Amino acid sequence: MKIYISVDIEGVCGTTTWGEVTRGNAEYLEFQRQMTREVSAACEGAFQAGATEIVIKDAHSTACNIIAEELPENTVLIRGWSRHPYMMMQELDSSFDGALMLGYHSFAGGGGNPLAHTISDTRISSIDINGRPASEFLINYYTAMLEKVPVLFISGDREVCDHAAEIVPGIGTVAVKTGLGNSTINIHPKNAAEMIKNGVCRALSGSSWGYLQELPEKFKITISYTNNQDSYKAAFYPGVKLISPRTVNFESNNYFDVLRLFLFTL
Numbered sequence: 001m002k003i004y005i006s007v008d009i010e011g012v013c014g015t016t017t018w019g020e021v022t023r024g025n026a027e028y029l030e031f032q033r034q035m036t037r038e039v040s041a042a043c044e045g046a047f048q049a050g051a052t053e054i055v056i057k058d059a060h061s062t063a064c065n066i067i068a069e070e071l072p073e074n075t076v077l078i079r080g081w082s083r084h085p086y087m088m089m090q091e092l093d094s095s096f097d098g099a100l101m102l103g104y105h106s107f108a109g110g111g112g113n114p115l116a117h118t119i120s121d122t123r124i125s126s127i128d129i130n131g132r133p134a135s136e137f138l139i140n141y142y143t144a145m146l147e148k149v150p151v152l153f154i155s156g157d158r159e160v161c162d163h164a165a166e167i168v169p170g171i172g173t174v175a176v177k178t179g180l181g182n183s184t185i186n187i188h189p190k191n192a193a194e195m196i197k198n199g200v201c202r203a204l205s206g207s208s209w210g211y212l213q214e215l216p217e218k219f220k221i222t223i224s225y226t227n228n229q230d231s232y233k234a235a236f237y238p239g240v241k242l243i244s245p246r247t248v249n250f251e252s253n254n255y256f257d258v259l260r261l262f263l264f265t266l
């Protein structure tokens, strides 16, 4: 059983301020360790359920956050960004049996995390796919669908877990915190790791195993930027239409085209 894990940090237990998720700050070290602890716990749960190969994508900011030597052995870690359009799902292909998302967070425009954003925390005020707010979960879930890999588990803030459960009935979820205004209400970081380990093991042994939805036939994308320079520039991307000073539309029936749009315009 070959498992892919994509890991972000804004949905890791405890993270509340940008300083805590930005390399170079003293307060970052505690949360880099917690991110690593949560991934390690997920790997242990996956191995317990019978995983034989695990590939981990560090998918936050520099993508050089996870402390490799603290991970269980016999795992592979992808650091940095190749700039392939799969972004947070780099190297995912149809040889994987399942994908997990850890440390995921509320979407741009959401209220469930003081660090809510989609891809860019400064340039994007919202992204919609077919009228639904696009979280990084949704964007990467559709990438997994492209490769016909079921997404079996997510951990992160309460809002992204509820959002994922709406999109993928039966997905395993572990909410490690709830965002409220500029605060977060967290379970204990060691309990978070334990719950993730058990949740992953259950999800990989459960009845939803292998459940796969179809990709939508058509994608209508709306991107609202925080400033008009970015929307003006994006409107030169083939197929993009400026519909208001800060908002553009794009339509395609091919999800890879959507990912290519995101790579060049977000």
Ligand SMILES: [Zn+2]
Pocket (backbone or CB within 6 Å): 008, 009, 010, 105, 117, 119, 136
């Ligand atoms: Zn993120």
